Amino acid sequence: NAGVTQTPKFQVLKTGQSMTLQCAQDMNHNSMYWYRQDPGMGLRLIYYSASEGTTDKGEVPNGYNVSRLNKREFSLRLESAAPSQTSVYFCASSEEGKAGGREQFFGPGTRLTVL
Amino acid sequence: AQSVAQPEDQVNVAEGNPLTVKCTYSVSGNPYLFWYVQYPNRGLQFLLKYITGDNLVKGSYGFEAEFNKSQTPFHLKKPSALVSDSALYFCAVGLLDSGNTGKLIFGQGTTLQVKP
Numbered sequence: 001n002a003g004v005t006q007t008p009k010f011q012v013l014k015t016g017q018s019m020t021l022q023c024a025q026d027m028n029h030n031s032m033y034w035y036r037q038d039p040g041m042g043l044r045l046i047y048y049s050a051s052e053g054t055t056d057k058g059e060v061p062n063g064y065n066v067s068r069l070n071k072r073e074f075s076l077r078l079e080s081a082a083p084s085q086t087s088v089y090f091c092a093s094s095e096e097g098k099a100g101g102r103e104q105f106f107g108p109g110t111r112l113t114v115l
Numbered sequence: 116a117q118s119v120a121q122p123e124d125q126v127n128v129a130e131g132n133p134l135t136v137k138c139t140y141s142v143s144g145n146p147y148l149f150w151y152v153q154y155p156n157r158g159l160q161f162l163l164k165y166i167t168g169d170n171l172v173k174g175s176y177g178f179e180a181e182f183n184k185s186q187t188p189f190h191l192k193k194p195s196a197l198v199s200d201s202a203l204y205f206c207a208v209g210l211l212d213s214g215n216t217g218k219l220i221f222g223q224g225t226t227l228q229v230k231p
Binding site: 004031033035040041042043044045048050058090092094096101102103104105106107108109 | 209
């Protein structure tokens, strides 16, 4: 039972390059999330998917796109990377339902540097 | 609008002493509250949560937190700190009536340093 996996673990891009961060979970969770973590700013939500087939913007969506490929996979794409997107990216999932309040399970993160 | 504040960037405590990591929140609705811990180069790990029920919540590794509906602190506490507790701690808040999205707002994090 791997939980939440993310690839790659590290990536260096040049300004203007594109890339996709991959995330998969094997817990049959409905909801998935992408966050970025920057020093002194905690985690900020980029996009989320409350269920398969739906995606919504979070707090900082500009410069990113997402795809909920199926229930397991939720990818994050940077179409034209900028130095301001240098960050650590975390994917998370949770078993959200009508009750709400479920804890989120996090992947190990992707450390992205944009030169 | 929801917000979470962790007023201390770093907390230093001696091993064996009690520790407190502070968190205050502001929501318009019924909140649910989390504490997460992050060890170096790792993802966040769930520590404890409050949704409903007993106001004193006990979590992993001996940590606990107390919810008070009339006040907004949700401080993380432990009676006796261990060196292995040294890590980055995050408080997070969500709304039970947020349309079942599970969205959370995280505080900026507090580094806990426990010295032998």
